[in-house]
Amino acid sequence: MRIAVAGGTGWVGRLVVDAVRAAGHEPVTLARSTGVDLISGSGLDQALTAIPVVIDVSNVSTINRRRSEEFFGTATDNLLAAGQRAGVRHHVALSVVGVDRVNWGYYAGKRRQERLVLDGTVPATVLRSTQFYELAAQMLASIPGPVAVVPQMRIQPIAAHEVARCLVDLALADPAGRAPDIAGPQQLRMSDMARRLLRSRGSHRVVLPVRLPGATGRAMAGDGLLPTAPGPRGNQTFDQWLGSPAAQKTTGRTR
Known part of the structure; x- marks a missing residue:
């Protein structure tokens, strides 16, 4: 099967492309480098020809509410419209655990994406995932200097490659609407993750946890980002991830 x-x-x-191949299927990448622009819609109709399944993990790095809503709203509208024209049978979207409980600018865009996907005419599945282990490394990389200021967050993080495999499994099954949330095997605090990651790299940087203001900060430091019901759970622990190649090469930005 060809999976976009x-x-x-x-x-x-x-990681999703790798998981599609590992499952014995052919990935079709939708990105500007392959001639597809999700925001303008250019190239989408041609790219989705004879494609039965779409997995959407497109992303924007922002905490600005308007920018997040504009990106996810426009990209999702274009994907769903082109998918309907092409006869796509299953649209799978990745979202975030807690988007309905934490009033964060980025999450506003994910909420809009979820509504569009679940209310659309293309049969769909939405998978909410907790934060990835890799987020700790990305936060540290984005904060220069001897002191790393990180937000107070209580999370149940998971290895990103396990989420990628779950997305592919869902894509190959029947559309499920809101799928059970996926999370990691243990609850952790972001400040502890950052310290342990720095120690594993021989760094002496100081980690300073800071609570974000208002209800958003309280929700992040409390249980706002934790799963509230049973669902799939990852197997790789944070300590195991620290010893893996992924922990040493993580770069870039994500959720």
Whole structure:
């Protein structure tokens, strides 16, 4: 089967492309480098010809509410419209656990994406995932200097490659609407993850946890980002991830 991966050249997208191949199917990458622009819609109709399944892991790095809503709204509208014209039978979208409980600018865009996908005419599945282990490395890389200021966050993180495999499994099954949330095997605090990652790299940087203001900060430091119901759980622990090649080469930005 040919499976289109929107955002397939991005960090998570490459993992999904690998998971599609590992499952014995042919990935078709939807990205500007392959002649497809999700925002303008250019190239989408041609790219989705004879494609039965779409997995959308496209992303934008922003905490600005308007920019997030504009990106996810426009990209999702274009993907769904082109998918309907092409006869796509299953549209799978990746979202974030807690988007309905944490009023964060980026999450506003994910909420809009979820509504469009679940209310659309193309049969669909939405998978909410907790934050990835890789987020700790990306936060540290984005904060220069001897002191790393990280937000107070209580999360149940998961290895990104396990989420990629779950997305492919869902894509090969029947559309499920809101799928059970996927999360990692243990609850952790972002500040502890950052410290342990720095120690594993021999760094002496100081980690300073800071609570974000208002209800958003309280929700992130509390249980706003934790799963609230049973669902699939990853197997790789954070300590195991620290010893893997992924922990040493993580770059870029993600959720």
